[in-house]
Amino acid sequence: MARILTTAPSEPSLHDEAARAGWLYYLGGLTQDQIAAELGVSRQRAQRLVSRAVAEGLIQVRLSHRIGACLTLEAELTDRYGLTRCRVAPSPGTGGDLVRATSPAAAAELERVLRMPDPKVIALGTGRSMRGMVDAMETVEASQHRLVSMIGNIAPDGSASFFDVVMRIADKVRAPHYPMPVPVISPTPEENAAFHALGPVRKVVDLARSADVIFVGVGQMSDDAPLLADGFVSRAELDEMQAAGATGEVAGWVYDSHGNYLEVGTNRRTGGVRVEQGLARMAVGIAAGPSKVRAIAAALQSRIINGLVTEEATAGAILAL
Numbered sequence: 001m002a003r004i005l006t007t008a009p010s011e012p013s014l015h016d017e018a019a020r021a022g023w024l025y026y027l028g029g030l031t032q033d034q035i036a037a038e039l040g041v042s043r044q045r046a047q048r049l050v051s052r053a054v055a056e057g058l059i060q061v062r063l064s065h066r067i068g069a070c071l072t073l074e075a076e077l078t079d080r081y082g083l084t085r086c087r088v089a090p091s092p093g094t095g096g097d098l099v100r101a102t103s104p105a106a107a108a109e110l111e112r113v114l115r116m117p118d119p120k121v122i123a124l125g126t127g128r129s130m131r132g133m134v135d136a137m138e139t140v141e142a143s144q145h146r147l148v149s150m151i152g153n154i155a156p157d158g159s160a161s162f163f164d165v166v167m168r169i170a171d172k173v174r175a176p177h178y179p180m181p182v183p184v185i186s187p188t189p190e191e192n193a194a195f196h197a198l199g200p201v202r203k204v205v206d207l208a209r210s211a212d213v214i215f216v217g218v219g220q221m222s223d224d225a226p227l228l229a230d231g232f233v234s235r236a237e238l239d240e241m242q243a244a245g246a247t248g249e250v251a252g253w254v255y256d257s258h259g260n261y262l263e264v265g266t267n268r269r270t271g272g273v274r275v276e277q278g279l280a281r282m283a284v285g286i287a288a289g290p291s292k293v294r295a296i297a298a299a300l301q302s303r304i305i306n307g308l309v310t311e312e313a314t315a316g317a318i319l320a321l
Protein backbone atom coordinates (compact mmCIF):
# COMPACT_ATOMS: atom_id res chain seq x y z
CA MET A 1 0.00 0.00 0.00
CA ALA A 2 1.39 3.40 -0.95
CA ARG A 3 2.11 5.74 1.93
CA ILE A 4 1.28 9.43 1.58
CA LEU A 5 3.40 11.73 3.72
CA THR A 6 1.81 15.12 4.22
CA THR A 7 4.20 17.97 4.88
CA ALA A 8 3.69 21.59 5.71
CA PRO A 9 4.37 24.25 3.08
CA SER A 10 7.99 25.34 2.88
CA GLU A 11 7.21 29.07 2.85
CA PRO A 12 6.61 30.41 6.38
CA SER A 13 3.29 32.13 7.02
CA LEU A 14 2.95 35.42 8.91
CA HIS A 15 1.91 33.37 11.94
CA ASP A 16 5.04 31.25 11.53
CA GLU A 17 7.25 34.35 11.57
CA ALA A 18 5.41 35.92 14.50
CA ALA A 19 5.52 32.71 16.51
CA ARG A 20 9.23 32.27 15.85
CA ALA A 21 9.98 35.89 16.76
CA GLY A 22 7.99 35.57 19.97
CA TRP A 23 9.78 32.32 20.82
CA LEU A 24 13.20 33.88 20.27
CA TYR A 25 12.26 36.87 22.44
CA TYR A 26 10.52 35.17 25.37
CA LEU A 27 12.16 31.72 25.44
CA GLY A 28 15.48 32.35 23.69
CA GLY A 29 16.12 35.63 25.51
CA LEU A 30 17.26 37.42 22.34
CA THR A 31 17.00 41.18 21.86
CA GLN A 32 14.96 42.63 19.02
CA ASP A 33 18.19 43.46 17.16
CA GLN A 34 19.31 39.85 17.52
CA ILE A 35 15.90 38.58 16.39
CA ALA A 36 16.07 40.85 13.33
CA ALA A 37 19.49 39.40 12.44
CA GLU A 38 18.31 35.83 13.04
CA LEU A 39 15.20 36.22 10.85
CA GLY A 40 16.80 38.50 8.24
CA VAL A 41 14.30 41.34 8.77
CA SER A 42 14.48 44.93 9.98
CA ARG A 43 14.40 45.76 13.68
CA GLN A 44 11.02 47.41 13.22
CA ARG A 45 9.56 44.29 11.62
CA ALA A 46 11.04 42.13 14.39
CA GLN A 47 9.34 44.37 16.96
CA ARG A 48 6.00 44.09 15.12
CA LEU A 49 6.31 40.31 14.88
CA VAL A 50 6.93 39.98 18.64
CA SER A 51 3.94 42.22 19.33
CA ARG A 52 1.74 40.17 16.99
CA ALA A 53 2.79 36.93 18.70
CA VAL A 54 1.53 38.29 22.02
CA ALA A 55 -1.58 40.03 20.65
CA GLU A 56 -2.79 36.91 18.84
CA GLY A 57 -2.02 34.54 21.70
CA LEU A 58 0.67 32.63 19.83
CA ILE A 59 3.07 32.98 22.77
CA GLN A 60 2.11 32.22 26.33
CA VAL A 61 4.45 30.20 28.50
CA ARG A 62 4.46 27.72 25.63
CA LEU A 63 4.30 28.11 21.90
CA SER A 64 0.65 27.63 20.83
CA HIS A 65 1.28 27.72 17.09
CA ARG A 66 3.09 24.78 15.48
CA ILE A 67 5.60 26.26 13.02
CA GLY A 68 5.42 24.65 9.60
CA ALA A 69 9.16 23.90 9.36
CA CYS A 70 9.03 22.08 12.71
CA LEU A 71 6.02 20.03 11.60
CA THR A 72 7.92 18.99 8.48
CA LEU A 73 10.92 17.88 10.53
CA GLU A 74 8.63 15.91 12.84
CA ALA A 75 7.12 14.11 9.87
CA GLU A 76 10.52 13.31 8.36
CA LEU A 77 11.95 11.98 11.64
CA THR A 78 8.82 9.91 12.26
CA ASP A 79 8.99 8.47 8.76
CA ARG A 80 12.70 7.62 8.95
CA TYR A 81 12.75 6.06 12.42
CA GLY A 82 9.15 4.85 12.84
CA LEU A 83 8.64 7.02 15.92
CA THR A 84 5.67 6.76 18.26
CA ARG A 85 5.90 10.46 19.18
CA CYS A 86 7.97 13.36 17.84
CA ARG A 87 8.01 17.02 18.83
CA VAL A 88 10.43 19.52 17.28
CA ALA A 89 10.57 22.90 19.00
CA PRO A 90 11.72 26.04 17.23
CA SER A 91 15.43 26.78 17.46
CA PRO A 92 16.27 29.28 20.21
CA GLY A 93 18.76 30.98 17.89
CA THR A 94 22.52 31.34 18.15
CA GLY A 95 23.59 31.12 21.77
CA GLY A 96 20.04 30.35 22.97
CA ASP A 97 19.27 27.95 25.80
CA LEU A 98 18.47 24.55 24.26
CA VAL A 99 17.01 23.15 27.48
CA ARG A 100 14.61 26.08 27.76
CA ALA A 101 13.71 25.63 24.09
CA THR A 102 12.73 21.96 24.41
CA SER A 103 11.33 21.90 27.96
CA PRO A 104 7.80 23.19 27.17
CA ALA A 105 7.32 20.62 24.39
CA ALA A 106 8.66 17.84 26.62
CA ALA A 107 6.41 18.94 29.48
CA ALA A 108 3.39 18.89 27.16
CA GLU A 109 4.22 15.30 26.14
CA LEU A 110 4.51 14.15 29.75
CA GLU A 111 1.29 15.97 30.69
CA ARG A 112 -0.48 14.22 27.80
CA VAL A 113 0.49 10.85 29.28
CA LEU A 114 -0.39 11.90 32.82
CA ARG A 115 -3.90 12.85 31.71
CA MET A 116 -4.58 9.36 30.35
CA PRO A 117 -7.27 7.74 32.54
CA ASP A 118 -5.88 4.19 32.50
CA PRO A 119 -3.21 3.59 35.19
CA LYS A 120 0.35 3.46 33.86
CA VAL A 121 3.84 3.00 35.22
CA ILE A 122 5.88 5.98 34.00
CA ALA A 123 9.66 5.58 34.27
CA LEU A 124 11.92 8.64 34.31
CA GLY A 125 15.60 9.24 33.65
CA THR A 126 17.65 12.13 35.00
CA GLY A 127 19.62 15.05 33.65
CA ARG A 128 19.30 18.69 32.68
CA SER A 129 16.68 18.15 29.98
CA MET A 130 14.57 16.04 32.33
CA ARG A 131 14.76 18.64 35.06
CA GLY A 132 13.83 21.35 32.56
CA MET A 133 10.79 19.30 31.52
CA VAL A 134 9.60 18.95 35.11
CA ASP A 135 10.18 22.65 35.83
CA ALA A 136 8.05 23.55 32.78
CA MET A 137 5.17 21.25 33.75
CA GLU A 138 1.77 22.38 34.91
CA THR A 139 0.25 20.79 38.02
CA VAL A 140 -1.60 17.62 36.99
CA GLU A 141 -3.75 15.41 39.23
CA ALA A 142 -2.54 11.95 38.23
CA SER A 143 -2.94 9.69 41.25
CA GLN A 144 -3.91 6.78 38.96
CA HIS A 145 -0.31 6.47 37.73
CA ARG A 146 2.94 5.38 39.38
CA LEU A 147 6.22 7.21 38.75
CA VAL A 148 9.53 5.42 39.07
CA SER A 149 13.16 6.38 38.51
CA MET A 150 15.24 4.42 35.98
CA ILE A 151 18.56 5.35 37.58
CA GLY A 152 20.14 5.66 41.01
CA ASN A 153 19.76 8.90 42.94
CA ILE A 154 22.97 8.93 45.02
CA ALA A 155 25.94 11.01 43.80
CA PRO A 156 29.60 9.96 44.32
CA ASP A 157 29.88 12.09 47.51
CA GLY A 158 26.76 10.49 49.01
CA SER A 159 24.48 13.46 48.32
CA ALA A 160 21.24 13.30 46.39
CA SER A 161 21.81 13.49 42.64
CA PHE A 162 21.16 17.11 41.60
CA PHE A 163 19.31 16.23 38.39
CA ASP A 164 17.09 13.45 39.78
CA VAL A 165 13.48 14.33 38.89
CA VAL A 166 11.16 11.82 40.61
CA MET A 167 11.10 13.79 43.86
CA ARG A 168 10.72 17.09 41.99
CA ILE A 169 7.74 15.88 40.05
CA ALA A 170 5.87 14.60 43.11
CA ASP A 171 4.39 17.94 44.13
CA LYS A 172 3.12 18.66 40.63
CA VAL A 173 1.63 15.23 39.92
CA ARG A 174 0.42 13.93 43.30
CA ALA A 175 1.01 10.35 42.19
CA PRO A 176 2.84 7.54 44.00
CA HIS A 177 6.54 7.85 43.20
CA TYR A 178 9.48 5.51 43.66
CA PRO A 179 13.07 6.82 43.67
CA MET A 180 15.86 4.35 42.89
CA PRO A 181 17.75 4.15 46.24
CA VAL A 182 21.18 3.18 44.88
CA PRO A 183 24.27 5.09 43.68
CA VAL A 184 24.16 6.33 40.10
CA ILE A 185 27.43 4.42 39.63
CA SER A 186 28.84 2.22 42.41
CA PRO A 187 32.59 2.03 43.13
CA THR A 188 32.72 -1.69 42.24
CA PRO A 189 30.50 -4.25 40.47
CA GLU A 190 30.24 -6.16 43.75
CA GLU A 191 28.85 -3.14 45.62
CA ASN A 192 26.39 -2.52 42.80
CA ALA A 193 25.20 -6.12 43.03
CA ALA A 194 24.86 -5.82 46.82
CA PHE A 195 22.62 -2.78 46.50
CA HIS A 196 20.46 -4.53 43.92
CA ALA A 197 20.10 -7.59 46.16
CA LEU A 198 18.23 -5.54 48.79
CA GLY A 199 14.49 -6.23 48.91
CA PRO A 200 13.25 -2.60 48.59
CA VAL A 201 15.63 -1.98 45.68
CA ARG A 202 14.43 -5.13 43.89
CA LYS A 203 10.84 -3.89 44.13
CA VAL A 204 11.73 -0.54 42.56
CA VAL A 205 13.80 -2.25 39.86
CA ASP A 206 10.91 -4.61 39.02
CA LEU A 207 8.53 -1.66 38.81
CA ALA A 208 10.89 0.22 36.46
CA ARG A 209 11.21 -2.84 34.24
CA SER A 210 7.43 -3.02 33.92
CA ALA A 211 7.16 0.61 32.73
CA ASP A 212 4.45 1.41 30.20
CA VAL A 213 6.05 4.74 29.24
CA ILE A 214 9.63 6.02 29.57
CA PHE A 215 11.01 9.57 29.46
CA VAL A 216 14.81 9.93 29.41
CA GLY A 217 17.53 12.37 28.51
CA VAL A 218 20.25 11.46 26.00
CA GLY A 219 23.86 12.23 26.90
CA GLN A 220 26.87 12.45 24.61
CA MET A 221 30.11 10.58 25.35
CA SER A 222 32.50 13.08 23.78
CA ASP A 223 34.94 15.05 25.93
CA ASP A 224 32.05 17.19 27.23
CA ALA A 225 30.10 14.12 28.43
CA PRO A 226 27.62 14.94 31.22
CA LEU A 227 28.81 11.85 33.13
CA LEU A 228 32.29 13.41 33.25
CA ALA A 229 31.12 16.97 33.92
CA ASP A 230 28.97 15.82 36.85
CA GLY A 231 31.69 13.68 38.39
CA PHE A 232 30.21 10.25 37.77
CA VAL A 233 33.12 8.99 35.64
CA SER A 234 36.83 9.78 35.68
CA ARG A 235 38.81 10.97 32.68
CA ALA A 236 40.48 7.53 32.49
CA GLU A 237 37.09 5.76 32.49
CA LEU A 238 35.81 8.06 29.75
CA ASP A 239 38.96 7.36 27.70
CA GLU A 240 38.41 3.60 28.11
CA MET A 241 34.81 3.81 26.94
CA GLN A 242 35.64 6.15 24.06
CA ALA A 243 38.24 3.64 22.89
CA ALA A 244 35.50 0.98 22.92
CA GLY A 245 33.31 3.19 20.71
CA ALA A 246 31.18 5.02 23.28
CA THR A 247 28.80 7.45 21.55
CA GLY A 248 25.94 8.15 23.94
CA GLU A 249 24.28 7.25 27.21
CA VAL A 250 20.70 6.89 28.40
CA ALA A 251 19.92 6.61 32.12
CA GLY A 252 23.65 6.22 32.76
CA TRP A 253 24.10 3.24 30.40
CA VAL A 254 26.65 3.81 27.63
CA TYR A 255 26.24 2.60 24.03
CA ASP A 256 28.16 2.74 20.75
CA SER A 257 27.37 4.37 17.40
CA HIS A 258 24.97 1.52 16.54
CA GLY A 259 23.11 1.81 19.82
CA ASN A 260 24.63 -1.36 21.30
CA TYR A 261 25.40 -1.20 25.01
CA LEU A 262 29.07 -1.61 25.94
CA GLU A 263 30.34 -4.31 28.26
CA VAL A 264 33.18 -2.17 29.62
CA GLY A 265 33.67 0.85 31.86
CA THR A 266 30.94 2.09 34.14
CA ASN A 267 28.27 -0.14 32.55
CA ARG A 268 29.53 -2.84 34.93
CA ARG A 269 28.69 -0.60 37.91
CA THR A 270 25.67 1.46 36.83
CA GLY A 271 22.71 1.42 39.18
CA GLY A 272 19.08 1.17 38.19
CA VAL A 273 17.54 -0.25 35.05
CA ARG A 274 18.80 -0.20 31.47
CA VAL A 275 16.39 0.95 28.76
CA GLU A 276 16.24 -2.12 26.54
CA GLN A 277 16.14 -1.74 22.77
CA GLY A 278 13.12 -2.45 20.62
CA LEU A 279 10.42 -2.97 23.22
CA ALA A 280 6.85 -2.01 22.34
CA ARG A 281 6.34 0.56 25.11
CA MET A 282 6.81 4.25 24.35
CA ALA A 283 10.31 5.51 25.22
CA VAL A 284 10.78 9.25 24.61
CA GLY A 285 14.23 10.84 24.50
CA ILE A 286 14.57 14.55 25.28
CA ALA A 287 17.77 16.08 23.96
CA ALA A 288 19.15 18.86 21.76
CA GLY A 289 22.45 20.31 20.67
CA PRO A 290 25.17 19.63 18.10
CA SER A 291 27.23 17.48 20.48
CA LYS A 292 24.25 15.16 21.02
CA VAL A 293 23.34 14.53 17.37
CA ARG A 294 25.18 11.22 16.96
CA ALA A 295 24.11 10.01 20.39
CA ILE A 296 20.46 10.71 19.56
CA ALA A 297 20.73 9.08 16.13
CA ALA A 298 22.29 5.92 17.59
CA ALA A 299 19.56 5.66 20.23
CA LEU A 300 16.90 6.09 17.54
CA GLN A 301 18.56 3.58 15.21
CA SER A 302 18.65 0.84 17.86
CA ARG A 303 15.27 1.86 19.29
CA ILE A 304 16.56 2.49 22.76
CA ILE A 305 14.15 5.39 22.25
CA ASN A 306 11.18 5.38 19.87
CA GLY A 307 10.05 8.93 20.56
CA LEU A 308 11.89 12.25 20.49
CA VAL A 309 11.59 15.83 21.73
CA THR A 310 14.26 18.11 20.27
CA GLU A 311 14.69 21.44 18.45
CA GLU A 312 14.87 22.13 14.75
CA ALA A 313 18.63 22.56 14.25
CA THR A 314 19.27 19.25 16.02
CA ALA A 315 16.48 17.57 14.06
CA GLY A 316 17.95 18.77 10.78
CA ALA A 317 21.42 17.55 11.76
CA ILE A 318 20.07 14.08 12.62
CA LEU A 319 18.31 13.84 9.27
CA ALA A 320 21.50 14.97 7.50
CA LEU A 321 23.58 12.08 8.87
